[in-house]
Amino acid sequence: MEVVWFKRDLRIRDHAPLAGAAAAGPVLALFLHEPEIVLAPDFSAAHGAFIRECLDSLHAALQDRGAALVEMTGSAPDLLEQIWQQQPFATLWSHQETGNWASYQRDKLVATWCSKRGVRWRQTPQNGVIRGQEARAKRDWLAELDTYASSEPVKAPRNIVPSGLHPMLVASVAPLQAAGHDKPGRVRGGRAEAIRLLTEFIRTKIIRYPHAISSPISAEHGCSRLSPFLAHGVITMREIVLAMNRRVDSPELAVDRYQRERLINALRFFADRLRWRAGYFQNMESMPRLEFDNIHPGMNGLREAEFNPSHFACWRDGETGYPMVDAAMKMLQHTGWINMRMRGMVLSFALNELWLHWREPALFLAREFVDYEPAIHYNQMQIHAGTAGASSMLAYNPVKQAQELDPAGVFVRRWLPALRAVPDAYLVAPWSMPLTVQAACGVLIGTDYPAPLVDHLDAGRRARARVADAHIAAGIRLRAVRGGAGQKMAGASQDALF
Ligand SMILES: Cc1cc2nc3c(=O)[nH]c(=O)nc-3n(C[C@H](O)[C@H](O)[C@H](O)COP(=O)(O)OP(=O)(O)OC[C@H]3O[C@@H](n4cnc5c(N)ncnc54)[C@H](O)[C@@H]3O)c2cc1C
CATH class of the missing domain: 1.25.40 (Serine Threonine Protein Phosphatase 5, Tetratricopeptide repeat)
Known part of the structure; x- marks a missing residue:
């Protein structure tokens, strides 16, 4: 029996482990609902619901080829042992995972279990990652990435011989209750x-x-x-x-x-x-500890001691008094997605204007983003926080963003109904409305919509200065980038897509 462990690779095409296992013999296709992952502070009910739809679709695709997806709940080494006790197997097939700390620790335990049982764990690289690549030049890595990306996806196996192990013998799907609620406006999985x-x-x-x-x-x-x-x-x-x-x-x-x-x-x-x-x-x-530690240790202590829980709560709930920030947070609550610029803007507001350490906002946003991907997420946190060392600090002015990106107030009015009657001229900065205008449009600042939590100009300026000072003290040369500037990856090919 060949055991294929599906993790963050819920598909049958371009799935080398499945193709390899199906060619080698009868397959047990496995997905594990692990408490270490599902009950972690970066996982939410919206992730669970999206994954559920993807698992149903994966199950159907496997069934079309003669197999089934077996789902189990528990810790990976325990469940693998349970299967092995039912029917010893020689090979565990999966993709390499570059995920969060919990998945990294789990993989180490699985590796230990495999060596104890003499199981060979065949892990295929994915996402362009080269394990053990640290010492190699970026240019080499980019060339290899382009070769990988433009190579033909692995074909899905035509037929999969199911393992003799009856799913009911091993399947033990007890639901794990992830934090929060599903999102009514989220994209459907599958x-x-x-x-x-x-x-x-x-x-x-x-x-x-x-x-x-x-x-x-x-x-x-x-x-x-x-x-x-x-x-x-x-x-x-x-x-x-x-x-x-x-x-x-x-x-x-x-x-x-x-x-x-x-x-x-x-x-x-x-x-x-x-x-x-x-x-x-x-x-x-x-850097597997990217989700906890500043990339540049010289930035340690910059924000940690000044975390203001009530500022965090206002930001989280979309009640900062800055319409563009609040509207983006409301859209996120409803859909589990906002575009990159809005992600940068809400984060920049939390880290600069509110001077919050990046860790709590990162966990909150991780639960909110249906597309939460630890590798992208924590790199972005640190780039925006100015803790990534050689990289830039990104800062966005929420009023300018509103003026440039939502001049007619379409976005703000959609997500903040309380501001619908505010005249266009005041929508980017409703606190500047004279009291007579507030009375005329029926929107009282401080009652119907919050007054600004901080003065964004003052707070933003102070934050940038503090980060710049910390960079100087740590010997980091800051390339200050205003919000909206793009990122460039040096060496990317100019004459081919990949
Ligand atoms: C603070 C912050 C946190 C973020 N956290 C995540 C996250 O947890 N998961 C996530 O997938 N993306 C994250 N991003 C990157 C980006 O915002 C999203 O990938 C994008 O908005 C997803 O929408 P899309 O698929 O329509 O993107 P498109 O613009 O259509 O891009 C296509 C794909 O390219 C990749 N991509 C796009 N922008 C970036 C980027 N800046 N960095 C790396 N990859 C990118 C994504 O895989 C995306 O699906 C984050 C960005 C910021 C500023």
Whole structure:
């Protein structure tokens, strides 16, 4: 019997462990609901619900090929031992995981269990990560990433011989109650939805993508929305790259050079983001404590002692008095997604204007983001906090963001109904409304909508100065970047998508 352990790779295509196991013999396809993962402070009911839909879709895909997905609840080494007692097996197949600390610790225990039982654990690399790569040059890694990303996805096995082990003998799915509630406006999980989003994005939305990503209004429908599917491995980078290359090669573009050039530029812009993603995975692989510790130890002690719980609660609940920040938090509560600019802006407000240490906001946002991906998430936290050392500090002015990205107040009025009647001229800074205007529009600041928690100009300036001083003291050269600037990964190919 070949045991295939599905983790954050809920698919059958481009799944080398499944393909390898199916070729080697009868397969037990396994998913584990682990208390160490599900009850951790970065997991939420919305993740659980999204994963549930993906598991149902995976189960159906396996059934089509003759197998089934066996789900068990408990700690991984205990459950593997339970299976082994039923039927000893020689090989455990899975992907390598570059996840959170809990998954890293769990993998170490599983490795110990495997060596105790003489089980060979075959782990296939994924997400462009090269294990043990730390000492190698970034340029080499990028070249290898591009080779990996443009290689053909592994075909799904046509038939899978199920293991003789009856699922009922081992299946023990007792539900684990994750924190929070599901989100009414979240994207639905499953492979069919991932393929639908990818197809629609590459066929039609991609052309406008570079201009759509910043404003929360255009980004909602202009971004790919593939992040939760990538995070749970329902679809892979290689599959996306294949779809991108096919689009470039489509016959209708052969005759229209202008359109082809526009498309290629948009695809390159998108490809850069997939490269950033892979880069953050590689960072996490070499710094597994990224979710707890400042990347640069010289930044230790900068914010820790000044955590203000009531400021945190106002930020979390979308009650800071800054409409753009509050509207983004309300959208997040409802949908489990906001675009990158809004993520940066709400985080920057927490870390700078409210001077909160990054750890609590990071955990809160991890539970809120249905696409929570530890590698991207914690790298972003530290870049925004200015604790990443050589990298930049990102800071956003919430009033300017509102003026530039939501000048007519469409986004703010949608997510903050209390402000609907506020005249356009005051919507970005409602506290500046004269009392007569407040009375006329029926919105009293401090009663119907909060007064600003802090003076953002003062607080933002002070925060930037404190970070800059800490950088100087730690010998870090700060490249101050105002919000909105892009990230560049040096060495990314200029003449090919991948
Ligand atoms: C503070 C903060 C926290 C974030 N946390 C997460 C997270 O937990 N999980 C997550 O998937 N993304 C995270 N991001 C990155 C980015 O905001 C999301 O990937 C993106 O908004 C998801 O929407 P999309 O799939 O429509 O993106 P698209 O714009 O369509 O991009 C396609 C894919 O590229 C990758 N990508 C896009 N932007 C980035 C980026 N800046 N860095 C790395 N990869 C990127 C994602 O996998 C994304 O799905 C975070 C960004 C910030 C500023």
